[in-house]
Amino acid sequence: xLQRMHEFGITSxxxxxxxxxxxxxRANRVLSVNLLIGQLTFLNPGQxxxxxxxxxxxxxxEGSELLISQNPGLVExxxxxxxxxxxxxxxxxITGFSESLPLLVCPHCGGxxxxxxxxxxxxxxxxxx
Amino acid sequence: xxxxxxxxxxxxEVQIGVDVLDDLRKLAEANRRxxxxxxxTMIDVMGSVGTGKTAFIEQLVQSLxxxxxxxxxxxDLATTIDQDRILQHGVDSIxxxxxxxxxxxxxxxxxxxxxxxxxxxxxxxxxNVGNLICPADFPLGSHRRVVVISVTEGPYVxxxxxxxxxxxxxxxxxxxxxxxxxxxxISKLVQDLATVNPHARIFQTNCRDGTGIPELIRELVGxxxxx
Numbered sequence: 159x160l161q162r163m164h165e166f167g168i169t170s171x172x173x174x175x176x177x178x179x180x181x182x183x184r185a186n187r188v189l190s191v192n193l194l195i196g197q198l199t200f201l202n203p204g205q206x207x208x209x210x211x212x213x214x215x216x217x218x219x220e221g222s223e224l225l226i227s228q229n230p231g232l233v234e235x236x237x238x239x240x241x242x243x244x245x246x247x248x249x250x251x252i253t254g255f256s257e258s259l260p261l262l263v264c265p266h267c268g269g270x271x272x273x274x275x276x277x278x279x280x281x282x283x284x285x286x287x
Numbered sequence: 288x289x290x291x292x293x294x295x296x297x298x299x300e301v302q303i304g305v306d307v308l309d310d311l312r313k314l315a316e317a318n319r320r321x322x323x324x325x326x327x328t329m330i331d332v333m334g335s336v337g338t339g340k341t342a343f344i345e346q347l348v349q350s351l352x353x354x355x356x357x358x359x360x361x362x363d364l365a366t367t368i369d370q371d372r373i374l375q376h377g378v379d380s381i382x383x384x385x386x387x388x389x390x391x392x393x394x395x396x397x398x399x400x401x402x403x404x405x406x407x408x409x410x411x412x413x414x415n416v417g418n419l420i421c422p423a424d425f426p427l428g429s430h431r432r433v434v435v436i437s438v439t440e441g442p443y444v445x446x447x448x449x450x451x452x453x454x455x456x457x458x459x460x461x462x463x464x465x466x467x468x469x470x471x472x473i474s475k476l477v478q479d480l481a482t483v484n485p486h487a488r489i490f491q492t493n494c495r496d497g498t499g500i501p502e503l504i505r506e507l508v509g510x511x512x513x514x
Contacts, residue, residue, distance in 0.1 A: 164390070164421045172307050175305045175307060179305070183301050189298060200423065201424075261449050263485055277308060278309070280305070281304070285301075287299065
């Protein structure tokens with residue numbers, strides 16, 4: 159069983175949502191699923207894929223490919239409306255997160271920023287037959 | 288991958304457009320509306336294992352139990368240790384054991400809310416699972432999100448965990464009586480927190496002897512009740 163259960167719970171929701179859509183669309187099989195993950199979530203794409211492989215066993219989704227794309231974060235300054243992109247490496251590594259992230263301070267005017275993108279876990283679509 | 292089609296069907300692309308995290312956020316908003324309808328305030332308390340979340344909640348309970356009808360939800364992987372501590376104050380507590388799950392989520396909290404008589408309550412204090420990472424992704428519908436950190440976690444916690452602090456309304460720096468022993472410069476820690484999230488209100492406490500608690504309660508609960 160997976161030791162890290164954070165992705166397991168969310169992936170279980172993903173699988174349920176895809177299964178519902180597959181039934182609605184009278185799919186015989188699901189071949190692939192496109193998922194968009196925001197980089198400011200705590201979802202690790204590799205872990206989501208592992209959980210997906212386990213959770214889809216014995217369903218219409220068994221053997222389907224989970225295609226994950228990642229969305230960088232975006233912070234908008236409430237004062238000057240400066241947009242700051244928060245980009246992270248696709249997968250964590252030795253050099254990946256070596257700098258701290260002053261997430262909500264505007265680099266332009268020092269104002270307060272609000273997260274407007276990067277918290278997604280969006281099932282965009284699927285290929286079925 | 289090999290695309291295998293059956294005899295009747297060609298490959299079709301189907302749009303889904305469902306965001307599972309957003310669904311949970313919407314469920315959290317529904318929880319919030321339910322609480323608002325019953326004029327119940329909910330406060331979500333997060334933080335690593337051992338920072339003083341339970342001690343903080345005990346302080347709140349002790350100060351507020353005469354004036355408010357309170358229930359505490361204690362989230363933990365296992366045991367009823369925290370619940371037992373709360374029950375000693377004569378306040379209701381519900382132990383939520385998540386087994387392996389590293390956080391509470393809005394769906395789980397909704398199940399609990401549905402089992403409570405909200406008309407008989409004023410305040411719900413949620414002690415999230417001890418974890419400085421995952422709970423930040425899962426709003427519950429609370430009116431205030433609070434993280435308790437402590438000087439025994441060292442001086443760099445704000446910079447090392449920027450994401451959780453970016454989500455918080457309140458940051459409580461606990462165990463300030465141990466700052467000099469631990470060699471932690473609290474003003475530097477406050478400065479780091481302000482860099483990560485200038486919106487959050489920062490309080491300094493010693494939840495064992497109650498230092499800093501009255502000011503905190505005035506803002507945390509006083510403001511909420513008047514809102």
